[in-house]
Amino acid sequence: MMDVAKKRQLSRIKTLLSVIFLLLLLWGSGYRTQVSFQDLFSGIPNIFSALADMLPPDWGYFDYVTGPMLETIRIAILGTTFGGILSIPIILLSSRNVTRSPFLFYPARFILNLIRTIPELLLAALFVPIFGIGPAAGICAITVFSLGIIAKLAYEAVEAIDPGPLEAMTAVGANKIQWVFFGVVPQVAAHFMSYFLYAFEINVRAAVILGYVGAGGIGIILNNMLASFQYNRVITIILYTLIVVAIIEFISNKIREKLL
Amino acid sequence: MRTETVNKKALLPKDVRKRLIWRRLKIGVIAAIVILIYAWAFRGFVKDFKINPNAGQSIKAIFNGIIHPDWDYIVEPGGEDLLHALIDTLAIAVLGTFISAVLCIPFAFWAARNMSRRRWISGTGKFVLSAIRVFPELIMAILFIAAVGLGPFAGILALGFHSVGMLGKLFGESIENMDLSPREALIASGANRLQTLWFAIVPQVLPEFMSYTLYRFEVSVRAATILGIVGAGGIGAPLIFALQGHTWDRVGIILIGIIVMVTIIDYISGAIRKRLV
Numbered sequence: 001m002m003d004v005a006k007k008r009q010l011s012r013i014k015t016l017l018s019v020i021f022l023l024l025l026l027w028g029s030g031y032r033t034q035v036s037f038q039d040l041f042s043g044i045p046n047i048f049s050a051l052a053d054m055l056p057p058d059w060g061y062f063d064y065v066t067g068p069m070l071e072t073i074r075i076a077i078l079g080t081t082f083g084g085i086l087s088i089p090i091i092l093l094s095s096r097n098v099t100r101s102p103f104l105f106y107p108a109r110f111i112l113n114l115i116r117t118i119p120e121l122l123l124a125a126l127f128v129p130i131f132g133i134g135p136a137a138g139i140c141a142i143t144v145f146s147l148g149i150i151a152k153l154a155y156e157a158v159e160a161i162d163p164g165p166l167e168a169m170t171a172v173g174a175n176k177i178q179w180v181f182f183g184v185v186p187q188v189a190a191h192f193m194s195y196f197l198y199a200f201e202i203n204v205r206a207a208v209i210l211g212y213v214g215a216g217g218i219g220i221i222l223n224n225m226l227a228s229f230q231y232n233r234v235i236t237i238i239l240y241t242l243i244v245v246a247i248i249e250f251i252s253n254k255i256r257e258k259l260l
Numbered sequence: 261m262r263t264e265t266v267n268k269k270a271l272l273p274k275d276v277r278k279r280l281i282w283r284r285l286k287i288g289v290i291a292a293i294v295i296l297i298y299a300w301a302f303r304g305f306v307k308d309f310k311i312n313p314n315a316g317q318s319i320k321a322i323f324n325g326i327i328h329p330d331w332d333y334i335v336e337p338g339g340e341d342l343l344h345a346l347i348d349t350l351a352i353a354v355l356g357t358f359i360s361a362v363l364c365i366p367f368a369f370w371a372a373r374n375m376s377r378r379r380w381i382s383g384t385g386k387f388v389l390s391a392i393r394v395f396p397e398l399i400m401a402i403l404f405i406a407a408v409g410l411g412p413f414a415g416i417l418a419l420g421f422h423s424v425g426m427l428g429k430l431f432g433e434s435i436e437n438m439d440l441s442p443r444e445a446l447i448a449s450g451a452n453r454l455q456t457l458w459f460a461i462v463p464q465v466l467p468e469f470m471s472y473t474l475y476r477f478e479v480s481v482r483a484a485t486i487l488g489i490v491g492a493g494g495i496g497a498p499l500i501f502a503l504q505g506h507t508w509d510r511v512g513i514i515l516i517g518i519i520v521m522v523t524i525i526d527y528i529s530g531a532i533r534k535r536l537v
Contacts, residue, residue, distance in 0.1 A: 026358055029351035033412035033493065040417070043407035050406040070304075077301045117522035118515070121486045125503045126511075129318040131311055139305070209398050212489065213503070226402060238399060245394045 054235035061236040065218060069240060072217035073248075075135050075210070076203040079142025084196045086143065087151040091192075094151065095158040097166070098184060109155075116148040120206045124215035135216030138207060145206065146199040150192070157191040158184060190259045197252040197259075204248050208241050325508020326515065333513050342495075342517045349494035350521070352412050352487065353480040356419025361473045364424045368431030375435060385432070393425030397483055401492040412493025419480050419487070427476050434468040435461070471536045474529045481525050485518050 029035075092098050093108035124141035131137040166183045174182070211219020218237060225233045272280075334342045369375050371385030401418035408414050443460040451459070488496020495514060502510035 025354055029354040032347060032351045033355065033416060035355065035413055035416065040408055040413070043409070047403060047407040050403055074301045074304045077297065078305055081298075113523065113526075114519060117482070117519045117526075119482055119486045119518070121489065122499065122515070122518070125500075126322060129322065129506070130315045132315075135305070136311070205394065205396065209396050212398065213500075222399075238395070241396075242391070242394050246390070249390075 050231065053229075053231040056232065057236045057239060058230075058232045059236070061233050062240060065221060065237055065240055068211075068218040068221055069244060071135055072207045072211075072219075073204065073244070075138040075142060075215075075217050076200060076207045079139045079207070080146045080196065080200045080203050082139070082143040083146030083199065084150055084192075087147045087154065090147070090151045091154045091158060092180065092184075094155040097159055097161070097163065098180065112148060112151050112155075115144060116152060118144075120145040121209065121213060124210045125213040128214045133214040133216075133220075138210040138215035138217055141210060141215055142203050142207060146203055149199045149202065150195050153195040153198075154188065154192050157188050157195075161187040194256045194259045197256050201245075201249050201252050204245055208245075321506070322508050322511075325510075326512035328509055329512035329516055330507075330509040331513065333510060334517075340498075342498075342513060345488075345495040345498055345514075346517055346521050348412055349484045349488075349496075350481065350525075352415045352419065352492075352494050353477060353484040355416045356484070357423060357473060357477040357480050359416065359420030360423035360427050360476065361469075363420065364428035364431055367424060367428035368435055371428060371432035372435035374440065382432075386429070389425050389428045389432070391425075392421070393429070395422065395425075397422040397487070398490055401487050401490050405491060410491040415484060415487040415492030415494060418492060419483060422483075423476050423480060426479075427472060430472040430476075431465070431469060434465050434472070438464045467536045471533045474533050474536075478522075478526055478529050481522055485522075 090108055090112065094105050094112060096105055099105045099108075120141050123144050124137055127137035127140045131140065161184065165187070166179065169179050169183045207217050207219075208222075209219050211217045211221070212223050214220065218241065222234065222237050225231075225237065367385060367389055371382055371389055373379070373382045376382055397418050400422050401414055404414040404417040408417065438461070442464070443456050446456045446460050484494050484496075485499075486496045488494045488498070489500045491497065495518060499511070499514050502508075502514060
């Protein structure tokens with residue numbers, strides 16, 4: 001009885017401490033960033049006036065932005081493809097059940113984690129001085145970014161595969177390449193494709209804003225229109241993006257449902 | 261040899277043969293579509309591809325800067341330094357996540373299929389959430405800058421509203437997956453709506469809610485690092501200045517700062533999430 005009562009008390013203290021910590025964190029953050037809800041309420045009319053500036057959308061502008069929109073999709077397609085291809089060796093290196101040696105899979109995972117911490121916009125900004133303003137920088141940024149996503153998801157799938165076929169192949173004397181090709185690949189190919197498409201969905205959205213730092217696509221125009229306060233064109237670009245992203249997500253979701 | 265295979269195929273029942281043909285046709289069509297898409301994508305790429313004439317120099321300068329980061333920038337008198345900017349970034353992510361965690365609860369119940377009798381109610385909820393999701397946070401930040409001016413508050417609001425889309429979806433799904441029998445038992449014993457909510461629904465979904473919120477916090481920390489590019493506070497502003505000014509040693513130290521911060525946050529949040537679920 002004592003034990004139960006004590007445990008309850010302990011867990012209550014723990015909850016209380018967590019709540020206090022959370023409140024302190026929120027208060028500290030609010031203090032540091034000088035949040036003022038007075039500003040928000042006095043600013044709400046400004047949001048509506050900005051939204052009112054956006055209406056009506058400049059429908060004729062759809063025609064003009066189709067080219068950059070296609071370029072954005074192209075950046076996403078090529079970046080995801082290169083990232084997917086480059087991720088294959090890293091996936092095999094990072095999986096415990098393929099590589100076997102901790103001296104290989106821990107460093108590979110460490111590099112993967114490093115890659116995933118860098119925001120794609122920053123990657124793009126680093127590639128722009130190398131390739132110049134244009135889509136090539138965007139493609140490189142998306143390549144590195146999707147490499148991180150696909151490899152992370154896929155190596156976990158590789159680690160979860162059925163070891164039976166692998167053991168059978170070892171038993172009949174397959175070499176490492178045959179072992180990977182006939183034992184690992186058939187088991188994870190569908191997962192890999194699914195993650196590839198998932199990364200593609202994310203990348204289409206990411207590619208839209210890449211132009212902000214000069215890495216090609218529709219973002220450059222978006223930035224120009226925002227800077228010159230042509231809000232009814234801004235809303236056209238946003239609507240166009242929404243439609244394209246929605247269509248791509250729909251198709252990709254349908255394919256992914258069929259894959260898994 | 262060849263006649264043998266033909267004979268074998270002829271032996272197959274007719275519907276199986278038909279299915280085989282259909283399958284081959286389907287694979288062929290899919291392959292053709294994929295090849296067309298790639299042909300289109302690569303043609304544009306090859307047409308536009310160019311490397312800056314002084315790319316070699318740039319790469320050298322960037323690497324040099326990243327290898328020799330500007331350590332003095334970490335702490336500087338006056339407070340315009342890396343540490344303060346990182347703390348600001350974290351604060352933006354904390355408050356943004358908190359706002360979205362509160363805001364998304366009604367959306368989650370709206371979008372959950374088992375919380376309303378009519379299908380179109382949850383359907384519209386899901387549609388609204390996905391519409392919020394596709395609105396990029398940078399655009400939202402620009403809108404909020406129009407309302408509350410430049411500064412971290414605009415970033416907080418942008419993250420807060422953008423995350424509602426994803427969090428609402430995840431919360432809604434965890435509501436859909438919960439066990440409804442405790443709720444029915446409570447209703448049967450005469451509990452009112454608030455009581456069923458508090459005693460049957462909240463205890464079931466709370467651990468998942470917290471886990472998803474932490475996950476979203478990890479995403480928001482990454483997002484908060486770039487909000488400053490449009491002037492919505494955090495590390496992004498000094499970063500974009502350093503990038504535009506080509507002061508690569510400054511870029512290097514900021515990059516290291518972001519990597520260290522995100523890694524620590526991911527580690528802590530991952531450890532807590534493991535204990536939660």
